[in-house]
Amino acid sequence: MGRLRAKTDYESLRKARILENQARLASLGVQKAVSELRSLTSSAKSGKRKWHKVDYSSTPLRRSNRLKGKSCISELSVKGESGLSQLSDVEDDGEKKRPANAPLMRVKRGEIGRLSPDALARRCSSKGRGSLYDPTYGICCHFCRQKKLCGEEDCRRCGDLDMDQPCIGKTDCSVCHSSNGVLCRACLKVRYGEEIEDVRANQEWMCPHCVEEKGTKPYWICNSSFCLKKRNMAPTGIAIFKAREMGYESVAHYLMDRLRKADKRGG
Structure with missing residues (x-):
């Protein structure tokens, strides 16, 4: 009997508190603001977006150069970290075998890029792996996979962007001439114990892959x-x-x- 009475007292107190809170909210105008917001959101949801039919017949379909039987040509407009100017229609020419540290990039029209004075200064600030990343002209090292311009002061390819010159800060295997034999100065020294100057002087230098294949070491x-x-x-x-x-x-x-x-x- 005592439990039932306590429960009834609790319920009556709870109802009285609810009524008190409702009266307070009504005096503040909260319920009215809530109803207005609900009406606004419901009207916004009821509105439908207009549908426009797109006519694709008026625009030509894009076809890949591979399906057209053409060489891969990409139009670039590069001006950023490397400070390059406008380039157009850069393409790879695989007809002639070239050293891996001198990949060919033929520029059909427009002017070839030039490095800004700031980029030139930063390029030579580190000879190890180079300090200037360049996705267009940089040559990727087989080990560290950093596509950077080398930091050699006399490198005409990385300094003047002369595509007819090899990068003297990267190696080239005399046997395979592949990307496996392209190593930067730092990786060549740390990982294989060789100096880039000795490699440049040795016209018969072989990369580790070819050395293993020949069985000389x-x-x-x-x-x-x-x-x-x-x-x-x-x-x-x-x-x-x-x-x-x-x-x-x-x-x-x-x-x-x-x-x-x-x-x-x-x-």
């Missing part, structure tokens, strides 16, 4: 992440510090010794 492999994954080997990451602490000249020398020891253990 046993256990000498390319240690880029792409090539290691193809061998089902985990990429080394930044292994140069560990390699030098252990007395190795580069990461490639460290891996070569590891592979040689593993082969002996297996044998």
Whole structure:
């Protein structure tokens, strides 16, 4: 009996509080504002958007250059980080075999781009991998995959954008002339223990892929992440510090010794 009475007291208090709150909201005009907002949103939802039929017959269909049997031509208007001016109809010419560090870009019409003084200054601020990224004229390093203009002061390709000259800050394999043999100064030194000046002086320089194929250096492999994954080997990451602490000249020398020891253990 006591529980029933307590419940009735609670319900009566609750109803009285509800009525008090409703009266307060009514005095403030909140309910009226809510009803006006609801009427506005309902009228906006009821309105329908006009539908316009598009006539596609008046515009020509776009076809890819591959289906047309034409070479891939892209019209570029580049002016940004690299400070390049207007370019038009840049195309690749695969008819003549060229070094990988001198890919051909033929400009049919318009003026070839020029680097701004600021871009020229920043380009030579770092010789390792270059400090100026350029998606048009930059040549991608096989290891770090940075498409940058090199930081060599005497490079006419990266400094003057002369497409008839090779990039002297990137290597080129004398055998394959492929992108696998394109390495920047920093990656060449850290990952393979070679200097770019020695490579430029050696006209018979071979990339790690061709060295492995020829068998001139046993256990000498390319240690880029792409090539290691193809061998089902985990990429080394930044292994140069560990390699030098252990007395190795580069990461490639460290891996070569590891592979040689593993082969002996297996044998």
